[in-house]
Amino acid sequence: MIHVIATVRVKPGRRDDFIELVKSITGQVTEEKGCIRYILTVDIVSGLPPQVLDENLVTMIEAWESLQALRNHLTTPHMALFFEKRKEMVEGGSSLKVLQEA
Numbered sequence: 001m002i003h004v005i006a007t008v009r010v011k012p013g014r015r016d017d018f019i020e021l022v023k024s025i026t027g028q029v030t031e032e033k034g035c036i037r038y039i040l041t042v043d044i045v046s047g048l049p050p051q052v053l054d055e056n057l058v059t060m061i062e063a064w065e066s067l068q069a070l071r072n073h074l075t076t077p078h079m080a081l082f083f084e085k086r087k088e089m090v091e092g093g094s095s096l097k098v099l100q101e102a
Contacts (some may be wrong), residue, residue, distance in 0.1 A: 001036065001101070002070060004062035006059070008086070008094040015042070018058055018089045021082065028078045034069025038062050056091070070098065 010018045010030045022040050027063060029038045043053045064070045 001065055002064050003099045003101075004064065004070060005059040005099070006062070006094060007096075008058050008090055009022070009054075009056055009092040010058060010089050011091040014089040015056060015058060018086065021085055021089070022058070025078045025082050028076070029052040029073065030075055032069070032076065034065040035066060035073065038064035047101070067098070090098075 008018065011064060019040060019042075026040070041059045041061055042086065043057060044100055045053060062070075064073070076084075
């Protein structure tokens with residue numbers, strides 16, 4: 001199993017639009033072969049250091065059976081449409097961590 005942490009910086013005022021876009025494909029993603037978990041998250045106030053809150057960051061936490069399953073996911077038609085639609089909402093790109101258990 002692999003884990004993915006994908007963080008996207010959205011333009012100010014576009015976070016809710018971006019969240020709705022992700023939610024519109026979540027059902028299709030979770031039905032993909034190899035998808036174990038696909039969760040959309042945003043920062044909450046925890047009071048725990050060294051947390052830095054950022055209302056314009058949206059983070060996906062994912063688990064996939066294999067790296068190949070993740071690669072297949074990124075080539076699906078719904079992801080191509082997602083990447084096209086998100087262009088107008090994203091500012092400064094995104095970061096991606098693909099991890100395995102140590």
